[in-house]
Amino acid sequence: MVTKRVTLLILAILVIASPFFFPSSFYYRIGSLIFVNGLAVTGLVILIGYAGQISLGHAGFAGIGGYSCALLPAHLGLHPGIAAIVGAILSGAIAWLVGRPILRLKGHYLAIATLGFGILVSMVLANEAWLTKGPDGIEVPDLGLKDVLELVGLDLSNSQFWYWFSGIAFVIGAWVALNLYDSPSGRALRALHGSEIAARTVGIDVARLKLQAFVISAVYASLAGSLLALQNKFITPDVAGFMHSIEWVTMAVLGGAGSVLGAFFGAAILTTLPQVLTVFQEYEQILLGLVMMLCMIFMRDGLLPSVLRLIRGKDK
Amino acid sequence: MTTLLEVSGLGITFGGLKAVQDVGFRVNPGEIVSVIGPNGAGKTTLFNMISGVYKPSTGSVKLDGENVTSMDPYLLARRGLSRTFQNLQIFQTMTVLENAISGFHLQEMGPLLADLFHLPSMKSRAGKAETEARALLERVRLGNAAEKEASSLSYGALKRLEIARALALKPRVLLLDEPAAGCNAVETEEIDHLIAEVAASGVAILLVEHDMKMVMRISNHIVVLDHGEKIAEGRPEEVSRNPKVIEAYLGTEAANA
Numbered sequence A: 001m002v003t004k005r006v007t008l009l010i011l012a013i014l015v016i017a018s019p020f021f022f023p024s025s026f027y028y029r030i031g032s033l034i035f036v037n038g039l040a041v042t043g044l045v046i047l048i049g050y051a052g053q054i055s056l057g058h059a060g061f062a063g064i065g066g067y068s069c070a071l072l073p074a075h076l077g078l079h080p081g082i083a084a085i086v087g088a089i090l091s092g093a094i095a096w097l098v099g100r101p102i103l104r105l106k107g108h109y110l111a112i113a114t115l116g117f118g119i120l121v122s123m124v125l126a127n128e129a130w131l132t133k134g135p136d137g138i139e140v141p142d143l144g145l146k147d148v149l150e151l152v153g154l155d156l157s158n159s160q161f162w163y164w165f166s167g168i169a170f171v172i173g174a175w176v177a178l179n180l181y182d183s184p185s186g187r188a189l190r191a192l193h194g195s196e197i198a199a200r201t202v203g204i205d206v207a208r209l210k211l212q213a214f215v216i217s218a219v220y221a222s223l224a225g226s227l228l229a230l231q232n233k234f235i236t237p238d239v240a241g242f243m244h245s246i247e248w249v250t251m252a253v254l255g256g257a258g259s260v261l262g263a264f265f266g267a268a269i270l271t272t273l274p275q276v277l278t279v280f281q282e283y284e285q286i287l288l289g290l291v292m293m294l295c296m297i298f299m300r301d302g303l304l305p306s307v308l309r310l311i312r313g314k315d316k
Numbered sequence B: 001m002t003t004l005l006e007v008s009g010l011g012i013t014f015g016g017l018k019a020v021q022d023v024g025f026r027v028n029p030g031e032i033v034s035v036i037g038p039n040g041a042g043k044t045t046l047f048n049m050i051s052g053v054y055k056p057s058t059g060s061v062k063l064d065g066e067n068v069t070s071m072d073p074y075l076l077a078r079r080g081l082s083r084t085f086q087n088l089q090i091f092q093t094m095t096v097l098e099n100a101i102s103g104f105h106l107q108e109m110g111p112l113l114a115d116l117f118h119l120p121s122m123k124s125r126a127g128k129a130e131t132e133a134r135a136l137l138e139r140v141r142l143g144n145a146a147e148k149e150a151s152s153l154s155y156g157a158l159k160r161l162e163i164a165r166a167l168a169l170k171p172r173v174l175l176l177d178e179p180a181a182g183c184n185a186v187e188t189e190e191i192d193h194l195i196a197e198v199a200a201s202g203v204a205i206l207l208v209e210h211d212m213k214m215v216m217r218i219s220n221h222i223v224v225l226d227h228g229e230k231i232a233e234g235r236p237e238e239v240s241r242n243p244k245v246i247e248a249y250l251g252t253e254a255a256n257a
């Protein structure tokens, strides 16, 4: 187990130092995508890695967060930043309502039910064209923060701004997740993951804690969706789609669902590959499936823990 | 003395099999009541019903006068009932210390926001739980293993860890399902002492144990089960002389031979 301080240090260094090695400004864009995905995957680490529950529908919450940034400013005149926060609260509330019945299910049943939820959200976003403008997507207003920074003398390009903004959001998200890990709630989540029956006998309200993990991870996904919408200034129902949910789960599993650092590496690898290798772009879905299968067969704990164990094993 | 745990007419059926039928007894504070009987007699099933893991089809369980039949284990824990498991239920990927701290869950839990942002209130609650957990680990001789991952411990050590976790709840009623199974003579003796000590502090203890010498030595009262039914009960010396009990045990020994 890499400690909290070390993890945060590594992540902060990666965020700050990476730009020195960027061959072109295009890489700021990849970097910010990594952080956005890393944020959503960190939420899944809490749900999958800590609590041992699965969700194949978390992109649904990203859809809610993303569309909040488009619709709330347009219809209610909210600032896009406030809209992202309202979207996160809305996602949390919906996760709470949906999670109560769904989280009683286990294993495959839970997977299917969450899958259904994600599909439902993406269908609503695609079909309710009167509100969402349908499958072609909708414009998202500018956050406006970049202009404020410019006024105080910090002149960043658009991609630079989103790199730093997403990077900071991701590190804060990682900090919160690491706090949770080493706290009474985090221990209770990991305990019920280990043995639900023993968790109940020590007084853990299993249903309530699972629901908390589900709501927290939904808020992470929602904020990731908002960040994506705000930096693209555009959003389509695909953000809530099944493939997007699968992508995130694969990133979590590849990195090692139990650790925040692993989540970051999972997100970094699977975000970068399609951007730099055209082969990966064309066959993304097949390759994601392949990665998932290979992980399950050869490294159940994910890439990072497996590699760490290999290194430590050789030391002995 | 007032009865702390009162079980009456308890029974459960699994797909036609009457695993436990019409079992009743009482446990007072500071008393050790043992449930004995051949393998498959229904001892663990009885524990599972009392601790809310299984819902009995008949009968009732009362804790300090309150009817707690079929109540969820987490609510029973809040009322002071705690237990260990015959087949270990350890949080394998957590450290030994974290396993022990999890027994203090009710004591260290607070608002979620305090946990997410590591507010001072959370730190003081968790810090107190950790201090107490370390003391408890010392008591079961696991102090040196605190930082190890639980899965790396020996079977006997895990048994002691489960007892520590159950004691962390500061229970009024403690159910121990074969706490000394798989332990060597020295470990068994230690567990023996520990149980007596806990009982002396006023906890009502219900015990399942195969080591008959230990059972006869530390029990105040013994309930004998065979094929899910109570065939005898009484003080150790009464039970050991009971012909029905001797037959039930000799019967199984003959069958095992």
Ligand SMILES: Nc1ncnc2c1ncn2[C@@H]1O[C@H](COP(=O)(O)OP(=O)(O)O)[C@@H](O)[C@H]1O
Residues within 6 Å of the ligand: B014, B019, B037, B038, B039, B040, B041, B042, B043, B044, B045, B046
């Ligand atoms: N969940 C269950 N489903 C079906 N049968 C069970 C279940 N739990 C226990 N039994 C049966 O109940 C009987 C009593 O088992 P158990 O309580 O484990 O015995 P003991 O602890 O005395 O050895 C056995 O025949 C066992 O197979």
Ligand SMILES: [Mg+2]
Residues within 6 Å of the ligand: B043, B044, B045, B086
């Ligand atoms: Mg048993």
